[in-house]
Amino acid sequence: MKSEVYDVIVIGAGVIGLGITFELSKVPGLKTLTIDQGYPMSGTSGATQAWVWVHSKTPSHYGRLSKESADRYLELQDELGDIEYIRSGGVTPIFSNDKLFAAKTLQDEMSKANIPVEILTKREVLELEPNLSPNLIGATYSEIDGTINPFKLIQRYRKQSEENGAEFSFYNKVIGLEKTSFGYRVMTQKGTFETEKLVIAAGLWSKDIGRFLDVEIPTYTSRGQILVTEPTERLINRVIVGMRQLNNGIILIGFSKEDVGYDRRTTLDILQNSAKRAVELVPKLKDVKIVRTFSGIRVIPDDGLPIFGEVPGEENLYVAVTHSGMTLSAILGKRMKELVTTGQTSEQMDAYSVKRFEKRGMVSG
Amino acid sequence: MGHCQAKYCYHHANELLATWMGVAESELSGTNHRIPIRPLPLKMLIGSDL
Numbered sequence: 513m514k515s516e517v518y519d520v521i522v523i524g525a526g527v528i529g530l531g532i533t534f535e536l537s538k539v540p541g542l543k544t545l546t547i548d549q550g551y552p553m554s555g556t557s558g559a560t561q562a563w564v565w566v567h568s569k570t571p572s573h574y575g576r577l578s579k580e581s582a583d584r585y586l587e588l589q590d591e592l593g594d595i596e597y598i599r600s601g602g603v604t605p606i607f608s609n610d611k612l613f614a615a616k617t618l619q620d621e622m623s624k625a626n627i628p629v630e631i632l633t634k635r636e637v638l639e640l641e642p643n644l645s646p647n648l649i650g651a652t653y654s655e656i657d658g659t660i661n662p663f664k665l666i667q668r669y670r671k672q673s674e675e676n677g678a679e680f681s682f683y684n685k686v687i688g689l690e691k692t693s694f695g696y697r698v699m700t701q702k703g704t705f706e707t708e709k710l711v712i713a714a715g716l717w718s719k720d721i722g723r724f725l726d727v728e729i730p731t732y733t734s735r736g737q738i739l740v741t742e743p744t745e746r747l748i749n750r751v752i753v754g755m756r757q758l759n760n761g762i763i764l765i766g767f768s769k770e771d772v773g774y775d776r777r778t779t780l781d782i783l784q785n786s787a788k789r790a791v792e793l794v795p796k797l798k799d800v801k802i803v804r805t806f807s808g809i810r811v812i813p814d815d816g817l818p819i820f821g822e823v824p825g826e827e828n829l830y831v832a833v834t835h836s837g838m839t840l841s842a843i844l845g846k847r848m849k850e851l852v853t854t855g856q857t858s859e860q861m862d863a864y865s866v867k868r869f870e871k872r873g874m875v876s877g
Numbered sequence: 878m879g880h881c882q883a884k885y886c887y888h889h890a891n892e893l894l895a896t897w898m899g900v901a902e903s904e905l906s907g908t909n910h911r912i913p914i915r916p917l918p919l920k921m922l923i924g925s926d927l
């Protein structure tokens with residue numbers, strides 16, 4: 513390690529931590545260290561379908577934040593190089609009248625954030641996606657949804673950050689945090705570091721990291737299991753909720769959400785259910801072969817919305833934890849840079865403060 | 878990248894194949910641990926004759 517004193521330490525090198533690291537690395541003279549107990553993509557960021565998904569992110573301010581992030585990826589393609597961000601559009605098929613009614617509510621909510629959500633008739637859906645089941649009665653659709661290559665994104669975040677002077681420490685678990693007169697002391701398996709400012713962006717583990725400083729970050733875990741098919745003919749042109757087809761023809765399928773802690777196994781019952789649902793959506797999938805499966809553990813803030821900002825009452829301590837890391841890394845990185853370097857963000861982010869949980873009596877302190 | 882649960886794919890695939898073929902798992906031949914394990918059609922995974 514070149515130095516043990518930093519301006520900013522980021523805990524977590526997943527897509528959120530690296531998005532923040534990348535943005536901070538562009539600040540001249542700012543000395544940063546990013547620490548991870550594993551390596552980039554060893555956790556949730558490496559076990560994802562990697563949608564950049566906007567159109568069902570309610571309430572509207574969350575939709576707006578997601579859209580801003582999707583737009584930021586267009587810029588990042590120039591800054592980082594090819595990250596395979598493809599704005600293919602996203603489809604949520606509808607099979608019942610009550611869901612059709614809910615679609616109207618969604619459309620109205622998203623219109624507040626100028627996010628185009630169309631409610632398609634059956635004929636219109638099947639024109640867009642001819643391989644979808646004729647049993648559907650409609651769909652919601654937005655052209656703004658898409659996908660990204662998580663491996664390229666994370667690799668390029670890291671590489672560019674390193675070229676800009678950011679330092680990293682991998683396979684290094686944080687084992688304690690202390691407040692100091694200077695800022696924070698970060699105790700790790702590989703040594704102790706001092707920093708003026710500290711960013712917690714450790715995904716699933718943020719909750720545990722926060723507790724070192726008696727800060728509650730209310731989140732829970734949700735396992736998602738994904739089936740991977742052999743490369744096949746083009747069956748899906750857009751993101752169909754639960755599925756995407758990669759450029760090489762492979763289809764990723766996953767619908768599950770399970771509260772099983774940190775257990776990353778896959779299980780037969782869930783895989784069968786996911787396969788069944790996939791075939792119901794796209795009947796031609798029945799003869800497509802599964803070649804492997806994997807699972808990832810999502811981190812979900814207790815109310816589903818991102819947790820972002822400076823921790824109230826804790827000067828120079830920041831947190832960025834969210835589900836939808838792939839969708840939001842671009843904008844949360846940018847906003848965290850603003851916050852850390854200027855003390856404020858260019859757009860209002862109060863709705864995402866961890867303080868909201870205190871108001872609801874969800875934080876014990 | 879460390880997320881593939883290959884051994885579970887292997888187990889599931891063998892279990893399903895054995896059921897599908899009506900034999901014990903031990904009677905399946907020529908298997909080993911590698912990726913891809915046993916490409917398995919979705920209809921077989923579901924366990925129905927779609």
